Amino acid sequence: MPEKFDSDTFLASDAFAADLLRGHTDTIVLAVLSQGESYGFEIFKTIRDATGGAYEIKEATLYASYRRLLKDGLVEAFWGDETQGGRRKYYRITDAGRAVYGHNVQAWEITRGLIDSLLRLGKSDPGTTRTGRRP
């Protein structure tokens, strides 16, 4: 959420989703990797392109995510055999990773419904749902 609200910048904004995706990064990476192995920068581009460029998860955020996923054993890493030029670090999802991915997708669906219903609180007719108005 921006420091100062400015309605003009809303549709043009390319950073609106920043904090709202928080907590989903690891699951998004697992989603990409459940399609097949990939390397750091390619995952970055896959995510960027999947949203039509509308939203970029920052590189630093992703590399932090890779570190977490490795630590938790949800992915494994190995260096590509490129001898010349840019070395590439590949990631492969593990069985544990697939289990967590499935789990997190379910959690997301529940969360999505939760937020939907909570935000709908403000869209219903006032006066019908809540009790205990001011004395």
Add this chain to the structure above:
Amino acid sequence: MPEKFDSDTFLASDAFAADLLRGHTDTIVLAVLSQGESYGFEIFKTIRDATGGAYEIKEATLYASYRRLLKDGLVEAFWGDETQGGRRKYYRITDAGRAVYGHNVQAWEITRGLIDSLLRLGKSDPGTTRTGRRP
């Protein structure tokens, strides 16, 4: 996301949504207040009850949110005129608050679509979408 994944605790878990709602707290509070004025603890109960008790935004989280909303002028506060017993601090949404609320609901809908499409990356047939598989 739990430190160690344990599939047994998933459906029984009452804390799964914790970090996944991050960033939406202010908007949820604005949703409640756009229904009419309310006080701190009542907002807490409204949110808890709206999810059937499935998820509680913690009191400390909400009071932090009230402070932010006040600072940004999105709500205004006043003390109830209860002379005896528990004093109640009431909150009322401002015009700026309504504008931000509408804005944030739109942002949520975009974010929801974004996460849906990103998580769907892992649900499509492997081999069709991505290119650049390992050399």
Add this chain to the structure above:
DNA sequence: ACTAGTACTGTAACAGATAAAGTACTCGAC
């Protein structure tokens, strides 16, 4: 030579969530 893109990584700082603790009043049960 220079610019842009590819590719990986570390560090410092920020912000939101929350556990924990505290204050203070009310009401029903024992």
Add this chain to the structure above:
DNA sequence: GTCGAGTACTTTATCTGTTACAGTACTAGT
């Protein structure tokens, strides 16, 4: 009469994910 549970508000310390920023190093096009 006091004890626990519930109502009601608040602060402090800590944790975690995100990101700005900086740095290294190679390639390709102009």
